Amino acid sequence: MSIENNILVxxxxxxxxxxxxxxxxxxxxxxxxxxxVTLIGPNGSGKSTTAKIALGLFKNIEGHVEKFTNNIGYxxxxxxxxxxxxxxxRDFMFLTDNLTEDVIDEALSLTGVINLKxxxxxxxxxxxxxxxxxARAISKKPxxxxxxxxxxxxxxxxxIALYELIKEISEKLNCGILLISHDLHTVMSATDHxxxxxxxVCCSGSPKEVAKNSEYKALFGEQAAQTLSIYExxxxxxxxSDGDIKKN
Amino acid sequence: xxxxxxxxxxxxxxxxxxxxxxxxxxVVWRRLSYFGDTLAHxxxxxxxxxxxxxxxxxxxxxxxxxxxxxxxxxxxxxTNLPSDALLGLLAHSSLAVGLVVIGFLTFIRFDIMGLLFGxxxxxxxxxxxxxxxxxALILLVxxxxxxxxxxxxxxxxxxxxxxxxxxxxxxxFTILLAAIIAISIKLVGVLLITGMLIIPTAMxxxxxxxxxxxxxxxxxxxxxxxxIGLFSSLEFNTPSGPSIIAAALVLFIFSLLKVKQTIxxxx
Numbered sequence: 001m002s003i004e005n006n007i008l009v010x011x012x013x014x015x016x017x018x019x020x021x022x023x024x025x026x027x028x029x030x031x032x033x034x035x036x037v038t039l040i041g042p043n044g045s046g047k048s049t050t051a052k053i054a055l056g057l058f059k060n061i062e063g064h065v066e067k068f069t070n071n072i073g074y075x076x077x078x079x080x081x082x083x084x085x086x087x088x089x090r091d092f093m094f095l096t097d098n099l100t101e102d103v104i105d106e107a108l109s110l111t112g113v114i115n116l117k118x119x120x121x122x123x124x125x126x127x128x129x130x131x132x133x134x135a136r137a138i139s140k141k142p143x144x145x146x147x148x149x150x151x152x153x154x155x156x157x158x159x160i161a162l163y164e165l166i167k168e169i170s171e172k173l174n175c176g177i178l179l180i181s182h183d184l185h186t187v188m189s190a191t192d193h194x195x196x197x198x199x200x201v202c203c204s205g206s207p208k209e210v211a212k213n214s215e216y217k218a219l220f221g222e223q224a225a226q227t228l229s230i231y232e233x234x235x236x237x238x239x240x241s242d243g244d245i246k247k248n
Numbered sequence: 249x250x251x252x253x254x255x256x257x258x259x260x261x262x263x264x265x266x267x268x269x270x271x272x273x274x275v276v277w278r279r280l281s282y283f284g285d286t287l288a289h290x291x292x293x294x295x296x297x298x299x300x301x302x303x304x305x306x307x308x309x310x311x312x313x314x315x316x317x318x319x320x321x322x323x324x325x326x327t328n329l330p331s332d333a334l335l336g337l338l339a340h341s342s343l344a345v346g347l348v349v350i351g352f353l354t355f356i357r358f359d360i361m362g363l364l365f366g367x368x369x370x371x372x373x374x375x376x377x378x379x380x381x382x383x384a385l386i387l388l389v390x391x392x393x394x395x396x397x398x399x400x401x402x403x404x405x406x407x408x409x410x411x412x413x414x415x416x417x418x419x420x421f422t423i424l425l426a427a428i429i430a431i432s433i434k435l436v437g438v439l440l441i442t443g444m445l446i447i448p449t450a451m452x453x454x455x456x457x458x459x460x461x462x463x464x465x466x467x468x469x470x471x472x473x474x475x476i477g478l479f480s481s482l483e484f485n486t487p488s489g490p491s492i493i494a495a496a497l498v499l500f501i502f503s504l505l506k507v508k509q510t511i512x513x514x515x
Contacts, residue, residue, distance in 0.1 A: 055409040074409040081402060085277045086456050095399045096410040120457055146409065 006033040008144045008176040014053050014063035023049045026200050031176040038179045041197035047180045048077050051146050073137030077148040087121045089132050097140045107139035126153030145177045163190050257368045263379040264432045265470030267386050270463045272445035277401050284442040286339040288429050290316040292346030292438045299356050306378045306430045313426035366437035366489030368481050382431045386424050393417045437489035447496035454503035
């Protein structure tokens, strides 16, 4: 039934507690095909926890999760690779799926890091590493992408380019995206639905609706509401990360 | 050909090196070297049980080590003691209980040095079958769980989120560790098996830039250690286990030169 409604994952009044403390409670949301749902909220508001609940990473949760796909791409918030494990970008790309070289090259090109394919993961900068993480998640052409702060450490122009790429991917692959971010101004323009979290759902709706909401203003301040103006600045060229200039 | 004890020891060592390379990589990557030690120490208890009940030694060790692994997992859930303390508790108490039981079994003559450090003379034709058939099975199972095990070694949540089953892979890997201890105890000995797993692997890390290469170098390092170790054991009449491990150590020291070179190149 839900396949017809295009729903990929649906959280019904879910909550999770750890050491007798509720990390998040009473959250309901759904991600549909071709739609981007963004979770925003201050530190410790339960954004990552909510994403992990949606992914089925916790065993003892309150409420229930309905998942209608198993083809999922995940970019975790933090990932650290031990020195003892030598891992190149190309090895990392094959981590959870048996993909072809072509598919991997395509994904790495999309995020602008094809030149790093044979580099060791340990030698990448923060921004490069995020691009590789994103490339890996999209390479398998997932139905559902869960991106936990996917552009942390990426420079400002790269950030905008990556958000545009994420939007492009959601359209091209017709996949649903659950995005966690706190870069309000850039993220909102690409989002279909915003859920504002602070241990529970403060408010949710389209970006414009949320921006007008008083609870949102209380959380992020009056200024945040104004930064929501859509990013419309256009370039006629882009700088790829290996220094080339590509015309649009 | 297998009538010569030295050939038997060599063939046994080669079989063990092929299995120890890949398993050793995961032991190092997953930081399980002390866990491997704990399983190995408990193997002594397995040996005593095998002798007193006239039971197959390898099977007995395998069962006892697996049981100790299960007890450890339960203890980790039920107490607040840190893992390293729990591992130490189990490692030393199972070693102690094993030695105490040996003290009681006065009617059986044990070669304790042989049990602890390996004995080049101890490997018989039946052991060769156990090592090669058991080793092939271990590698086959490892091949089957490679993807989820490797992915969850890199990142547990990523592997689980994308539909692999890391918990099952981890449980199976623990059983494989118990199995390699069971097949290699005669040649390497209770106290040094973990060395066979991690020293060639540590050497391999210094020479590799990707996981496949590291596994292959770990196997090569293990093979070289077995060759050098067994020949010197024969030559100098030293116990086989320490000779193999000492050879592995020498190889590791040589591999450090390569690390030094790459560091200099970078500067």
